[in-house]
Amino acid sequence: MPRQNQPNRSKPLEGLKKVSTGISGFDEITGGGLPQGRPSLICGSAGAGKTLFAMEFLVRGATQYNEPGVFMSFEESDEELTQNVASLGFDLKQLVAEKKLLLDHVFIERSEIEETGDYDLEGLFLRLGHAIDAIGAKRVVLDTLEALFSGLPNEAILRAELRRLFRWLKDRGMTAVITCERGDGTLTRYGLEEYVADCVILLDNRVQNQISTRRMRIVKYRGTSHGTNEYPFFINETGFSVLPITSIGLSHKAPTEVVSSGIPRLDNMLMGKGFYRGSSILVSGTAGTGKSTLAAHFILAACSRGERSFYFAFEESQDQILRNMHSVGVDLERFVKKGLLKFYNARPSAWGLEVHLAMIHKVVSEYDPSVIVVDPITNFLAVGDDIETKSMLTRLIDFFKTKQVTAMFTSLTSPGSNLEDSEVGVSSLMDVWLLVKNIEANGERNRGLYILKARGMAHSNQVREFLMTPRGIELVDAYIGSEGVMMGSARASQIARETADKIAREQARQRKERELRRKHELYEAQLVALKGQYETERDAILKELEEEQKREEVIADQRLEIARLRQADNGEVQLVKNGAQSARKGTVR
Amino acid sequence: MKSPAKRSPRKTNGRSPQKEDPDSWNLRLYVAGQTPRSLSAFKNLKNICEEYLKGKYHIEVIDLMENPTLARGDQILAIPTLVRKLPQPIRKIIGDLSNTERVLVGLDIQPR
Numbered sequence: 001m002p003r004q005n006q007p008n009r010s011k012p013l014e015g016l017k018k019v020s021t022g023i024s025g026f027d028e029i030t031g032g033g034l035p036q037g038r039p040s041l042i043c044g045s046a047g048a049g050k051t052l053f054a055m056e057f058l059v060r061g062a063t064q065y066n067e068p069g070v071f072m073s074f075e076e077s078d079e080e081l082t083q084n085v086a087s088l089g090f091d092l093k094q095l096v097a098e099k100k101l102l103l104d105h106v107f108i109e110r111s112e113i114e115e116t117g118d119y120d121l122e123g124l125f126l127r128l129g130h131a132i133d134a135i136g137a138k139r140v141v142l143d144t145l146e147a148l149f150s151g152l153p154n155e156a157i158l159r160a161e162l163r164r165l166f167r168w169l170k171d172r173g174m175t176a177v178i179t180c181e182r183g184d185g186t187l188t189r190y191g192l193e194e195y196v197a198d199c200v201i202l203l204d205n206r207v208q209n210q211i212s213t214r215r216m217r218i219v220k221y222r223g224t225s226h227g228t229n230e231y232p233f234f235i236n237e238t239g240f241s242v243l244p245i246t247s248i249g250l251s252h253k254a255p256t257e258v259v260s261s262g263i264p265r266l267d268n269m270l271m272g273k274g275f276y277r278g279s280s281i282l283v284s285g286t287a288g289t290g291k292s293t294l295a296a297h298f299i300l301a302a303c304s305r306g307e308r309s310f311y312f313a314f315e316e317s318q319d320q321i322l323r324n325m326h327s328v329g330v331d332l333e334r335f336v337k338k339g340l341l342k343f344y345n346a347r348p349s350a351w352g353l354e355v356h357l358a359m360i361h362k363v364v365s366e367y368d369p370s371v372i373v374v375d376p377i378t379n380f381l382a383v384g385d386d387i388e389t390k391s392m393l394t395r396l397i398d399f400f401k402t403k404q405v406t407a408m409f410t411s412l413t414s415p416g417s418n419l420e421d422s423e424v425g426v427s428s429l430m431d432v433w434l435l436v437k438n439i440e441a442n443g444e445r446n447r448g449l450y451i452l453k454a455r456g457m458a459h460s461n462q463v464r465e466f467l468m469t470p471r472g473i474e475l476v477d478a479y480i481g482s483e484g485v486m487m488g489s490a491r492a493s494q495i496a497r498e499t500a501d502k503i504a505r506e507q508a509r510q511r512k513e514r515e516l517r518r519k520h521e522l523y524e525a526q527l528v529a530l531k532g533q534y535e536t537e538r539d540a541i542l543k544e545l546e547e548e549q550k551r552e553e554v555i556a557d558q559r560l561e562i563a564r565l566r567q568a569d570n571g572e573v574q575l576v577k578n579g580a581q582s583a584r585k586g587t588v589r
Numbered sequence: 590m591k592s593p594a595k596r597s598p599r600k601t602n603g604r605s606p607q608k609e610d611p612d613s614w615n616l617r618l619y620v621a622g623q624t625p626r627s628l629s630a631f632k633n634l635k636n637i638c639e640e641y642l643k644g645k646y647h648i649e650v651i652d653l654m655e656n657p658t659l660a661r662g663d664q665i666l667a668i669p670t671l672v673r674k675l676p677q678p679i680r681k682i683i684g685d686l687s688n689t690e691r692v693l694v695g696l697d698i699q700p701r
Contacts, residue, residue, distance in 0.1 A: 107664045114695030117630075117684035122621040122668035123653060123660050130657035152667065152683075 016223040019067070019139075019175045022060025023053065025242030029227040030218060034199060039166050039176035041196040043187045044203030049214060049235055050179040051076070052085070053203065054141040056239045057177050059090045061139045062100035067175075069139035070102045070131045074147035078103040088239045099135045104128075108151030115153055121161040125168060132174065140169060140176040149190050163195050187219065198222045204230070211383060213352030216242055232354030241358060254278065254456075259371070259406055262301030263294070265475035266434075269451055269460035275432055276456065277370075278404040280397050282427055284411040285436035289447055290468060291410040292316075294436065295373040296325040296332060297473055298408050302371035303335035309371040311343045312360060314379045318343040329471045342367060348379040353392040356380070361399060372400060376410040377426070393426045431455040436466060439487055446488035449475065465491065614638070614646040614696075615675035621668045622654045626685050630669040633686035641698050673697075 018032030027033045034040045034057070042050050058069035073081060081103060082092040095101035104127060132140065145162065152158050169176045178196055183189035193200050200219040205212055215230040233242040258273040267274045275281055281298075283291045295311075302309045313321055321343070322333050335341040344363055348356065364372065374396070380389045393409075400407040409430070427433055433452040438445045447466040451459045464475040465487045479486040479494050486494050618634060620627035631650065638646045653660050653668070663672050667683040673696055682695040 104661065106666060108666065112679065112681050114680065114682045114691060115684055116682055116691040116695060117687035118626060119667040119669060119684040120626075121666055123619060123665035123670065124667075126621055126653045126657045126668075127660045127665075130660070148666075 018224070019061075020065055021057045022064045023056050023240045023242060025231070025233070026216075026240070029231055029242060030221065031224060031226060034175055034177070035221070035223070036175055037170065037173040038198040039169050039174075039178055039196045040199035040201065041178050041180055041188070041193055042201050042203065043180040043182050043193070045182045045205070048182075048203035048205050049233075049240065050203055051081075051143050052088070052235055053201075053240055054143050054177045054179050055081070055085050055090065056088070058101060058139055058141055059085070059092075059095065062095055067138035068100045068102075068135040069141065070104065070128065070135070070137045071141045071143065072104045072106055072128060072131070073143050074106050074108070075144055077105045077107075088235075088237060090239075102131045102135050102137065104131050106147075108147060110151050110153075113151065119154075119157065121158075121165070124161075125165065129172075132172065138173075138175060140174045142176065142178045144179045144181060145192060146181045146189055155190075159190075159195075162192065166195050193220075203233075208352070208384075211349065211352045213354045215354070232352070232358055234351075234355050234358050236362075241362060253404065255404065259305075260301045261294075262297030262299075263473050263475060265464065266449070269462070269464065269475075270432075270454055271457050271459065275406060275454075277406050278401060279406060279431035279455070280400065280429065281406070281408040281432040281434065282411055282430040283408060283434045283436065284413050284427075286413050286438055289436035289438055290466060290473065291412070291436060292321070292375055293325065293328055293330070293468060293473060294434070295375055295408050295410055296321070296328075296330045299341060299371060299373055300330050300332060300335075302406075303332070303338075303340045306340070307370040308367065309335075309341050309373070310364065310367060310369040311341065312372065312374045313343060313345045314348050314374075315376060317345055327470070328468050328473070342369070348383045351383075353380060353384040353388055356383075357392050357396055360396060364399070364403060364405065368403075370405060372405050372407040374407065374409045376412050378412040390426060394429060397426065397429050427452075432457075441487070442490050444488050444490075446491075448478065448487060613675060614642050614673070615649075616646060617649045617651060617663070617672045617674055619651050619653055619660070619663070619665045619668060619670045619672065622652065627669050629687065630671070630685040633689070633692070634671060637686070637689055637692055641693065671695075 017036040018027075018030065018034065019036045020027050020033040042053055044050050055071065058071055061067040061069050071081070076084065078092075085092060092101060092103065096103060106124070106127070128140070131137065148158055148162075149155065166176075166178075178192070180188035180190075180192050182202075183191075187193045187200060187202065199221045202217045202219050204215045204217070206215060207213075214233050214235070216233050217230045218226045218228065231242050233240060235241075255277045257277040258271075258275065259277050260267050260274040261270070283294050285291050299309045299311060311318075311321070316324070318336075322336070325332055332341055336343070342363075344360070346356070346359070350356075351359070360374075377389075377393055380392065383389075384392065397407070397409075409426075411426075430453075432454045435450045435452050437448045437450070439448045440446075447468075449464045449466040451461075463478050465478045467474045467476055476491075479491040616634070616638070618631060620630065634648065638648065651659050653665065659665075663670075663679075663681075665672075669683070669685060671682040671686060671692075673680040673682075680695060680697065682692060686692050
């Protein structure tokens with residue numbers, strides 16, 4: 001037996017070398033992958049995904065890291081394996097033809113085997129050794145060793161041989177994955193973790209509230225630090241995905257760039273600009289307050305800027321949202337056609353929280369949007385309890401932040417509960433919190449919008465009335481007067497009343513002006529009339545005076561005539577004549 | 590490591606090999622190198638055959654050290670393994686064949 005003693009621990013300071021598995025997320029939680037040149041144990045109950053993990057480890061190794069691998073299967077035949085993983089897009093036939101992968105089905109039929117005396121498993125070693133040499137393998141998978149225990153009756157020999165096998169794999173420098181059934185209360189049914197003790201990974205598929213969630217935990221990883229939490233994972237058409245979403249720290253960047261909310265008046269309330277890019281916005285409110293419509297405006301604005309957006313809808317279908325938003329003048333359909341807007345519709349109860357998180361994680365990483373709407377987050381409460389939901393949303397928010405995605409979350413507040421309670425208790429994680437509220441008064445409901453908080457922004461403290469018009473959302477100043485805040489028809493009637501008052505005041509003023517004008521005219525007219533009268537009277541008097549003068553003159557003349565006739569002396573006549581003349585001079589000023 | 594006394598594949602038979610004979614026993618012994626266990630297995634097998642199948646057996650010894658690819662065909666894990674190719678059905682006996690009674694049962698020479 002050729003034994004290569006590789007000095008695995010000759011340089012302890014260098015630390016343990018790790019091999020990338022290529023399984024998304026797994027390398028992150030293990031800080032690099034599986035221990036290089038050592039066997040690792042993958043245990044889990046039936047259907048936990050052990051074989052798939054092992055197969056992906058090999059396929060990724062062969063295709064991405066140029067490390068050929070041997071898959072020694074004790075359960076499934078080569079054809080079965082090929083078929084099973086074809087659904088994940090792994091073309092085993094091709095890899096086998098390229099000598100990057102070697103499948104070896106070890107079949108043990110208990111009924112065919114009779115045990116007589118001492119033996120060892122050198123045949124298995126030789127087979128494996130030959131397979132490794134044939135393609136220059138660096139990776140080995142043994143799936144599942146339990147089959148040996150049922151095939152070979154002598155457990156003592158088997159255990160000794162397995163111990164030797166693991167040692168042998170180590171000596172050959174093979175990075176090996178050994179899958180094992182989970183035992184009752186133990187990690188593996190036959191206690192194999194005692195032999196393969198460098199790295200033990202537990203896969204689990206737990207059902208809670210009728211929803212199953214796959215989880216992975218690193219039970220043990222010698223010589224390295226590793227995440228100790230249970231990490232959710234899922235298996236989909238592209239293989240295995242582990243989600244190290246808990247490991248994100250608080251180190252995201254805070255850009256100063258601002259993006260519009262899509263509603264000009266709302267932007268005005270936020271320093272006249274909108275939200276910071278990469279911030280998280282919570283829109284909370286009771287049913288029918290227009291949360292989704294606000295979100296749609298936000299999306300519309302982003303798409304109009306030519307940015308990609310993602311709408312995670314957990315309540316309505318895509319068509320329903322498009323139709324409903326059309327009714328308020330928000331045409332999102334053209335952006336769906338342009339490929340700027342994508343929808344992700346799913347019922348919250350379709351999967352567990354972790355799977356939802358994983359799915360969001362995945363599509364966001366693939367599509368790389370700049371704006372995201374999650375509508376609504378409260379529906380997740382149907383799937384998990386408060387703590388789980390909060391933990392999931394925390395990780396979701398963190399994830400969006402590190403991706404610099406501006407995310408808007410809507411949250412339904414159930415009627416009767418405190419409005420300033422975000423239900424899932426994530427308000428402290430949010431940068432901006434908009435509250436939309438139904439204000440009931442005078443037999444009608446009106447929508448009001450407040451900004452409860454906006455981190456790092458001066459913002460308006462005013463309540464705005466929020467109107468849904470066929471042209472979209474409009475924010476109107478609520479009427480604030482001596483009678484308090486008024487909205488809706490109360491506001492309208494108050495405004496009408498004020499308008500009427502104003503008109504009446506104006507009219508009164510005009511009336512007074514008119515009166516003054518009329519009085520002035522009257523005065524003028526009277527002045528003219530009075531002058532006319534005076535002149536008439538003056539003329540009449542002057543005329544009388546003149547006539548009187550004439551009469552005086554006539555009398556004087558007559559007196560002269562009489563005097564002449566009486567032969568009076570001249571002096572007397574001359575005197576009378578002068579007296580008449582001086583009298584006339586006095587009357588004519 | 591190898592002893593010149595034993596090469597593989599090696600044919601050993603009592604008188605003349607007659608493969609077409611329906612009563613002929615076609616046995617294949619898988620070993621890996623000249624280990625004491627392999628040698629004792631071969632010795633034990635030879636003794637049993639001579640005693641119970643004299644004249645109608647054929648033994649083929651395959652050293653997997655030299656032909657590791659052959660391990661796959663008969664699904665050999667344990668060494669040594671004796672495979673009864675004929676008569677059908679195929680039976681496998683693992684171990685050094687030291688327990689003669691179990692070997693006879695395994696080969697169906699003796700009823701269980």
